Amino acid sequence: MKKVLAMVLAGGRGERLYPLTRDRAKPAVPFGAIYRIIDFTLSNCLNSDVRRIYALTQYKSISLHRHIQLGWNILSAPLGEFVEVIPAQQRINEHWYQGTADAIFQNIYTLQQERPDLILILSGDHIYKMDYQKMISFHQEKNADLTVAAIRMDRGLSKEFGVVEVDRDWRIIGFEEKPEEPKTIPGEPEGILASMGVYVFDTEILVRRLIEDARSDSTHDFGRDIIPSMIGRDQVFAFDFRHGDRGGVGYWRDVGTIDAYFEANMDLVSVTPQLNLYDPQWPILTYQSSYPPAKTVLEEEGRMGTAINSIISNGCIISGGSVKRSILSPKVIVHSYAEVEDSILLEGVDIGRHARVRKTIIDKDVQIPAGMKIGYDLDEDAKRFTVTGSGIVVVPRGMRL
Amino acid sequence: MKKKILVVEDEEGLRLLYEEELEAEGYEVLSARNGREAIQRLEEGKPDLIVLDIVMPVMDGMETLGRIVGKERKIPIILNTSYPGYREDFMSWAADAYVTKSADLTELKDTIKRLLEKKRAR
Numbered sequence: 001m002k003k004v005l006a007m008v009l010a011g012g013r014g015e016r017l018y019p020l021t022r023d024r025a026k027p028a029v030p031f032g033a034i035y036r037i038i039d040f041t042l043s044n045c046l047n048s049d050v051r052r053i054y055a056l057t058q059y060k061s062i063s064l065h066r067h068i069q070l071g072w073n074i075l076s077a078p079l080g081e082f083v084e085v086i087p088a089q090q091r092i093n094e095h096w097y098q099g100t101a102d103a104i105f106q107n108i109y110t111l112q113q114e115r116p117d118l119i120l121i122l123s124g125d126h127i128y129k130m131d132y133q134k135m136i137s138f139h140q141e142k143n144a145d146l147t148v149a150a151i152r153m154d155r156g157l158s159k160e161f162g163v164v165e166v167d168r169d170w171r172i173i174g175f176e177e178k179p180e181e182p183k184t185i186p187g188e189p190e191g192i193l194a195s196m197g198v199y200v201f202d203t204e205i206l207v208r209r210l211i212e213d214a215r216s217d218s219t220h221d222f223g224r225d226i227i228p229s230m231i232g233r234d235q236v237f238a239f240d241f242r243h244g245d246r247g248g249v250g251y252w253r254d255v256g257t258i259d260a261y262f263e264a265n266m267d268l269v270s271v272t273p274q275l276n277l278y279d280p281q282w283p284i285l286t287y288q289s290s291y292p293p294a295k296t297v298l299e300e301e302g303r304m305g306t307a308i309n310s311i312i313s314n315g316c317i318i319s320g321g322s323v324k325r326s327i328l329s330p331k332v333i334v335h336s337y338a339e340v341e342d343s344i345l346l347e348g349v350d351i352g353r354h355a356r357v358r359k360t361i362i363d364k365d366v367q368i369p370a371g372m373k374i375g376y377d378l379d380e381d382a383k384r385f386t387v388t389g390s391g392i393v394v395v396p397r398g399m400r401l
Numbered sequence: 402m403k404k405k406i407l408v409v410e411d412e413e414g415l416r417l418l419y420e421e422e423l424e425a426e427g428y429e430v431l432s433a434r435n436g437r438e439a440i441q442r443l444e445e446g447k448p449d450l451i452v453l454d455i456v457m458p459v460m461d462g463m464e465t466l467g468r469i470v471g472k473e474r475k476i477p478i479i480l481n482t483s484y485p486g487y488r489e490d491f492m493s494w495a496a497d498a499y500v501t502k503s504a505d506l507t508e509l510k511d512t513i514k515r516l517l518e519k520k521r522a523r
Contacts, residue, residue: 093471108467112491211495215474 004136005116006050008041009103009197010124011058011088016257019386019396020363025057027124028064029261030346030364032268032277033311033327035286036067037255038124042083043284047246048132050120051081054110056103058088058096071287086110099220100197105210111203119206121222123197127253127264127275129246129282135239136200145205145234148172148227149198151241151252152191158182161194162223164238172236175227193238195223196252205234246282251275258388262361265327265344269309291315291330303336321351335370343375346397363397372401403429404517407448409439409465410481411457415502419452422506423513436460440468448476450516452509453496455482463492470495477516481509 014026021029027038038055045053057064065085075081086107088097097103104111104121111119118139120132130149139147150164158179165174165183174183175195185191199222209226218225230236241252251274255261267273277284291314296305298320307323313330320336329347334340338351341358348365351357355368358375368374374381375393386394395401406428410416413434420430431448433439437460442448451469455462462480469478480493483502487493498512 092467095471106471108491207491208494211470211491214470215495 002117002136002140003115004050004052004118004120005111005114005203006045006053006120006122006132007104007107008038008045008053008055008122008124009100010038010055010064010085011061011097011103012123012125013059014125014256017255017261019394020258020261020361021060023060023397024063025060027055028060028067029255030329031127031255031261032265032275033313033329034288035284036064037127038064038067039071039284039286040127040129041122041124042068042072043282044128044130044132044246045083045120045122046075046285047282048130050132051075051079052114052116053083054107055083055085055124056088056097056107057085058103061085061087067287071285074285099218099225100222101210101213101218101226102220104206105214105220108207108210111207116203119201119203121197121199121201125254125256126196127255128196128241128251129275129279129284130198130241130252131244131246132198132200134244135198138239138243139200139237142170142237143235144200144237145202146227146230146236147200147239148175148236149196149241149244150193150238151196151250152185152188153194155182155184155190155192157194158192161192162197162227164193164195166193166238170238170240172227172231172238175223175231177223193240195227196241197222200239205230209234246279247274247276249274258361258386258392258394259390262344262388262392266325266342269311269325269327288314288330294318294328298336305334329364338368341375359391360393360395362395363399365398366395367401368395369401403427404450405429405431405446405448406513407431407433407439407442407451409433409436409451409457409462410454411435412454418504419506419509422510426510426513428513434459436462436465436468439465440472443469443473447473449520450513451476451478452481452513453478454502455480455484455487455493463487463490466495467492475520477520479509479512479516 010027012026014021072083163182182192294312294316296318298305303320305318309325311327315331321334321338323340326343332345334351335353337354339356344361346364350367352370354371356373360375408419435457477497479498480496
């Protein structure tokens with residue numbers, strides 16, 4: 001078997017997820033009550049038997065670093081397995097990473113030490129379940145230098161993605177970032193292939209192309225620079241996500257905005273979520289502190305501790321309050337007579353008596369005082385909090401109210 | 402105007418030889434004894450081409466090559482070495498040309514000329 005090294009780009013600022021990204025990089029943003037966004041990519045690696053993993057971070061990396069250290073220190077170093085964080089070293093120059101390709105180039109000495117046959121480049125920003133081994137096999141069958149994972153999308157969405165143009169053999173013959181007039185899939189005039197930011201490279205070709213790119217005027221980006229420079233010169237193929245999609249429903253999300261983040265979380269409380277977290281063959285791993293099990297208490301008229309259509313984590317106590325269609329991270333307390341609806345409460349949030357919260361994301365360790373209402377008067381909320389166009393309120397981490 | 406060549410070489414005898422011979426070819430020659438000095442020279446003024454030894458004290462040629470590419474990516478670089486294993490090193494692929502160290506500078510001079518012409522053509 002070929003030696004594979006995964007490089008996970010985990011420096012995403014996630015500016016459109018502000019204020020959730022005020023204190024942490026996008027891959028460290030909590031998701032689905034107990035996970036961080038990067039857990040999905042890292043779990044994919046382990047489940048695909050890719051066990052040599054570097055996560056490249058730069059700004060606001062403490063939270064991510066801690067999470068990986070605590071939660072992902074589970075591989076066997078004596079067998080050559082690891083998940084390791086590499087903060088920006090500035091060994092080659094004093095800048096932050098200029099683009100995705102630059103992030104890898106700046107770590108060329110690490111590639112040198114590892115000398116893998118293939119390099120799997122991943123983004124720590126996306127939520128999906130994918131068997132990378134299927135893609136690696138495809139790469140080898142095609143004798144490819146580069147394989148780009150691609151997912152089918154409606155052509156109307158082309159402006160949000162890197163769009164891959166393929167021939168009938170799935171050889172890539174064009175690549176455009178966010179085109180207005182996209183090239184569609186052969187035989188499917190309404191469909192496009194969007195790049196998922198998942199690449200398998202032959203190590204030698206990757207290094208040569210990165211060096212060329214580093215020495216030229218470029219934005220140093222895989223999508224904008226490296227891939228286009230390889231088309232027609234190297235063996236470049238697209239891999240259909242359907243052939244490696246572990247969930248089987250084409251689920252892949254770039255939770256790039258608060259609205260998208262909210263929707264993707266809320267999908268999890270439906271009866272049959274698109275993203276199945278219960279597949280025993282494809283566990284999603286994370287780090288969790290040890291807390292007692294969730295509990296609901298009090299059963300008096302008007303003071304019932306209830307949770308319906310919700311995800312409730314360990315350490316939560318619903319004490320005489322009601323929770324509907326919501327996601328509660330560990331250690332959330334909902335006090336008597338409080339109402340929580342369609343909301344995401346992150347770790348350590350405390351909802352005071354008679355408080356009412358609706359369509360709100362509350363970041364870690366916020367105490368909502370007794371009687372406070374959030375999500376009921378958006379004009380009023382907008383004076384203190386972030387309110388999105390679709391009316392979702394975000395209360396930043398640790399805010400004192 | 403004279404083309405400026407930065408020679409990075411730790412051995413004094415060789416450095417003087419390069420200086421003399423390249424000046425005789427009509428180049429202005431700057432020299433550095435190791436990678437760190439080379440980076441300093443780079444900050445003082447931009448050479449048109451760099452001749453870089455690999456095995457040097459303080460900062461070796463591979464490390465220096467990375468730093469140069471990160472700073473001044475357009476300056477052509479010649480790796481000038483007698484150490485044969487360097488191509489194992491990914492960073493060595495960033496050089497524009499490779500010359501085996503020798504007291505006879507014909508190959509080095511030809512390579513310098515070729516790269517400077519190529520650079521002008523670009």
